[in-house]
Amino acid sequence: MAERITDGPPTLGSALGSALGIALRAYAEEHGKVRRGDKRPAYALHVAEIQRLFPDAQFVHLVRDGRGCVASLLRMQRTGPSAHPRRTGHPPVGTWTARLTSDQIRLSEAVLGERLTSYGYELAGVVRPDPAELPCYRRVEVPRRAAHAKRRALDHLARVRAPGPVACRPATG
Known part of the structure; x- marks a missing residue:
């Protein structure tokens, strides 16, 4: 598998997706499958990033x-x-x-x-249910929704504030 990864695309941006993709393909082949899937719900929040890492990814919404x-x-x-x-x-x-x-x-x-x-x-x-039972649900639901919204906002800020590409100068001989 090491050779497959080193023979992957040379660009830094595609290297991680390429290396991970090669490892996932090898896992699928090892189990006699054509493709490998992952069903973690949190991935729905990162479709754009996953699409950049795996341009040929297929998404299934269940x-x-x-x-x-x-x-x-x-x-x-x-x-x-x-x-x-x-x-x-x-x-x-x-x-x-x-x-x-x-x-x-x-x-x-x-x-x-x-x-x-x-x-x-x-x-x-x-x-x-009796309408008196619903406030019990609301006491749990409201903080959970607020925590999810806060997490999404913090993740968005982290992405926006992330440093851009590293500046570099051509090497002089």
Whole structure:
């Protein structure tokens, strides 16, 4: 693999993407696959950078049932991210219908219902939660959204303030 990387494009800007791309292609070949994918949600915030590193990248936008996301997040809170089924070898405990309580399903559908139906998901048909239950959700949601917005703003500032190309002079002989 070292030779493949050193034989890659000579420009500094493309070197990182080229080296990483060669390593990912080798991984795919090793597993008998044509291509290799990565599904980290945070990549959605860096599509432009990824496109510059991998000009031939293909992006697939998947829409997941929000109730399944809720079930996964709740499971991670209880067990931690290292207890993910892929890492432990244990299969997941079923779909969101088996992993969420009826109260959690009601709250999820009250908050996500319009979005779920707009993407073609059917609601479970549970009774809507008491309006007094929604402030509990809001107390968690508002700080999380604010933290995400702050992180995006700080990342943007870091990119804007990053130094430009290094000035250089031709070598004199």
